[in-house]
Amino acid sequence: TSVELFRTLRALLGGPGHGRLVWALGADVFEGMRHWPEKARACLQPGETCDGVILFKRAGWTEKMLWRALQRVGSAPCDVQVMPMPPHLAAVSSHWARRALAVDSEEMEREADRVMLPSVARFCRSRPDICRTYADQVAHTQAPALGHPETVEKAEGGGSPRQAEP
Numbered sequence: 584t585s586v587e588l589f590r591t592l593r594a595l596l597g598g599p600g601h602g603r604l605v606w607a608l609g610a611d612v613f614e615g616m617r618h619w620p621e622k623a624r625a626c627l628q629p630g631e632t633c634d635g636v637i638l639f640k641r642a643g644w645t646e647k648m649l650w651r652a653l654q655r656v657g658s659a660p661c662d663v664q665v666m667p668m669p670p671h672l673a674a675v676s677s678h679w680a681r682r683a684l685a686v687d688s689e690e691m692e693r694e695a696d697r698v699m700l701p702s703v704a705r706f707c708r709s710r711p712d713i714c715r716t717y718a719d720q721v722a723h724t725q726a727p728a729l730g731h732p733e734t735v736e737k738a739e740g741g742g743s744p745r746q747a748e749p
Contacts, residue, residue, distance in 0.1 A: 586625045589632035600630045605662075607637040609677065610644045610652070617655035627661045635662030642673035672698065678724060684708060685718035 596602030616623035683695035
């Protein structure tokens with residue numbers, strides 16, 4: 584994800600100040616932004632890049648943890664909304680969803696339909712370019728550990744979520 588992508592999407596909406604562009608991401612991804620706060624802030628500029636973010640809170644994540652992550656990124660002038668994940672999707676990661684789309688099998692097709700709207704899964708599977716991109720991403724990224732995040736308290740009193748061992 585880059586500032587250039589959001590500026591391209593903004594141009595497709597009619598240019599700066601037109602339309603509404605909202606970035607939906609998981610709490611784990613958002614927490615990782617602490618490693619690149621300047622880039623994160625550049626992606627969160629209403630009217631230019633993103634007008635807002637929706638943070639999906641999975642099982643084990645607290646709003647306190649999310650707000651702590653937001654403080655590490657710094658001020659975000661955009662709208663921030665926190666949404667809990669439905670219980671049946673709380674352990675789903677985007678990596679597993681991409682994998683379900685990238686692997687051509689009936690079992691993975693059923694898995695894709697389980698973790699996303701079937702119409703979205705059908706659309707993605709109908710696009711060979713999307714399937715190739717996801718196959719490449721899955722092949723070159725590490726799958727997240729299964730389990731729920733837990734808080735790791737640091738000496739300075741802050742916490743950072745990490746994946747628990749299964």
